[in-house]
Amino acid sequence: MKTELATFAAGCFWHVQWSFDQVKGVVSTRVGYTGGHTVNPSYDDVCSDATGHAEAVEITFDPSKVSYGQLLDVFWKEHDPTTPNRQGPDVGSQYRSAIFYHNDSQRKTAERSRDAHQKTSDKRIVTEIVKSGPFYAAEEYHQKYFQKTGKRVCGI
Numbered sequence: 001m002k003t004e005l006a007t008f009a010a011g012c013f014w015h016v017q018w019s020f021d022q023v024k025g026v027v028s029t030r031v032g033y034t035g036g037h038t039v040n041p042s043y044d045d046v047c048s049d050a051t052g053h054a055e056a057v058e059i060t061f062d063p064s065k066v067s068y069g070q071l072l073d074v075f076w077k078e079h080d081p082t083t084p085n086r087q088g089p090d091v092g093s094q095y096r097s098a099i100f101y102h103n104d105s106q107r108k109t110a111e112r113s114r115d116a117h118q119k120t121s122d123k124r125i126v127t128e129i130v131k132s133g134p135f136y137a138a139e140e141y142h143q144k145y146f147q148k149t150g151k152r153v154c155g156i
Contacts, residue, residue, distance in 0.1 A: 003027055004063050006071050007034060007100035007132050009054035010079035011087025014145040016057045019078045021144075025066025029059050031145075032137040034100055035128075040136050049092040056100065058135050068106055072113040075099070081114075082123035097125075100132035107131075 010016045013031040020029050033041050036052030046053050061071060079087055081097045099114075101107040110129045118125050137143075 001027075001062055002064070003060050004068070005102050005132075006059040006061060006068060006106070007056055007102070007135060008059070008071075008075045009035065009056040009096060009098040009100070010075060010081075011055070011095045011097075012090055013055040013057055013138065013142070016055075016078060017144065018146040019074060020057055020059050020071070021147075023061075023066055023071070023074060025062045025064075026071075027060045027062055029057055030137050031055070031057055031142050032135050033094075034058075034133060034135045035098060035130065039134075043139055043142065046094050047092075049094060051094075053094060053136070054096050054098050055094050055138075056098070056135070068109050069113060072099070072110060076113070076117050081117070081125045081127040082121060084126045096128065098128040098130060100130055100135075102132050 017029045017031050020026050033046050033053035034056045035054045038051035041051045041053055045051050085093045085096050087095045099110045101110055114125055
């Protein structure tokens, strides 16, 4: 099976991971931190809002079963892309809306998708579309948090 990566930030990564885990064709997900300048940050580091990292989900998917465009549809549906550095009560740049593309095809698809969603929104979409960089996996207790705890606690 040939797989690809997709990386999205859309607020609390627990909720975002759970949402993508429900998608047929998603092989695996892991939560972590990306888009910043601190090497190998901890959750506490990222929560300080000083690392530049966003809480994000890295998705391994089978493109023969789900397209990158379909993953983007889930991304847009699962958060408010018009609130800068915030999702619900969660505030800070670590909760920003961002698409971290892995190749030029993903970048173009993300830009087209954003533009299409902008046409249907009364507010300006603030989602960043940036090249992916290092992804640092979050601590084990954050992985599959909703499944482990049964708690649905996130700002979304």
